[in-house]
Amino acid sequence: MRDRRTINLTVNGETVTREVPVRLNLVDFLRHDLGFTGTHVGCEHGVCGACTVRVDGAAVRGCLMLAVQADGAVVETIEGLGGNPTVAALQDAFVAYNALQCGYCTPGMLITALGYLEDGGDADRAAIRDEISGNYCRCTGYQSIVDAIAEVAEGGTT
Secondary structure (H helix, E strand, O other), X not given: OOOEEEEEEEEOOEEEEEEEEOOOEHXXXXXXXXXXXXXXXXXXXXXXXXXXXXXXXXXXXXOOOEHHHHOOOXXXXXXXXXXXXXXXXXXXXXXXXXXXXXXXXXXXXXHHHHHHHHOOOOOOHHHHHHHHXXXXXXXXXXXXXXXXXXXXXXXXXX
């Protein structure tokens, strides 16, 4: 049995070809092989949301997906979303509402919030709370995060 495989994927707009161990998870590949350290590792069980990235436009837990499963996919990390105007508005709102403190959960929160807004999510605070419920934040108590996302959903940035 071969324990390594060559994968081809697009990460943050760049084509990447690498030989990887078949059991390497996507978050470790992104962080250690490609240097995208904005994607964080938390629980390594898919519970905390710190490792959230986008694969073919969908938010996924990078710790639960193997790098070989991303073969042929388009992967976006928080670093690759810098030019997205909705992400910029979310970042501004997170600052304005003090929705980031230690910042560890912030990349996963932003990617989750982006998906919510792109899917037509509105400023309904209960819906926002439900959407981000899979992302742990130990610092903010979530209210400021909900307020920031609601502000962007209402068309504002601060």
